[in-house]
Amino acid sequence: MAVHYADPLASKISLKGVCNCCGMCCSGVAPDGVQWHCEHLVISPTVPLGFPLSTKCKVYESRRNGMPIWLLRDDNTRKRGQCFHNTWQETEIILPHIGKACSLTMHLDDSSYKGG
Numbered sequence: 001m002a003v004h005y006a007d008p009l010a011s012k013i014s015l016k017g018v019c020n021c022c023g024m025c026c027s028g029v030a031p032d033g034v035q036w037h038c039e040h041l042v043i044s045p046t047v048p049l050g051f052p053l054s055t056k057c058k059v060y061e062s063r064r065n066g067m068p069i070w071l072l073r074d075d076n077t078r079k080r081g082q083c084f085h086n087t088w089q090e091t092e093i094i095l096p097h098i099g100k101a102c103s104l105t106m107h108l109d110d111s112s113y114k115g116g
């Protein structure tokens with residue numbers, strides 16, 4: 001997960017289920033409209049990005065929160081980013097894809113959510 005937008009609600013949400021490897025949380029469209037993906041994301045030559053089993057993280061076992069990554073852009077430039085493995089920032093990045101490409105489901109942790 002490579003981009004971070006502030007939303008404290010994400011810290012109160014648990015994600016459950018089995019990842020279908022659609023790759024949407026390790027790729028995206030930059031504010032300037034250019035598509036990017038993490039340097040470690042291997043994209044299938046036959047399954048389009050966003051479909052089940054279209055991607056694989058080649059550093060899956062060793063990925064860690066804060067790990068520096070390059071965001072490879074379709075205009076052949078690259079930018080620095082970081083992996084947000086196992087953090088609320090990761091949840092926040094995944095949330096917009098739930099109910100679409102993502103196979104996970106979200107669950108509000110009512111014990112810690114105070115609202116507001």
Ligand code: SF4
Nearest residue numbers: 001026038041057083
């Ligand atoms: S390193 Fe992190 S951001 Fe990159 S593909 Fe793996 S899980 Fe996704």
Ligand code: SF4
Nearest residue numbers: 019020022023025102
């Ligand atoms: S968006 Fe969801 S299903 Fe797709 S790779 Fe990320 S966690 Fe897995």
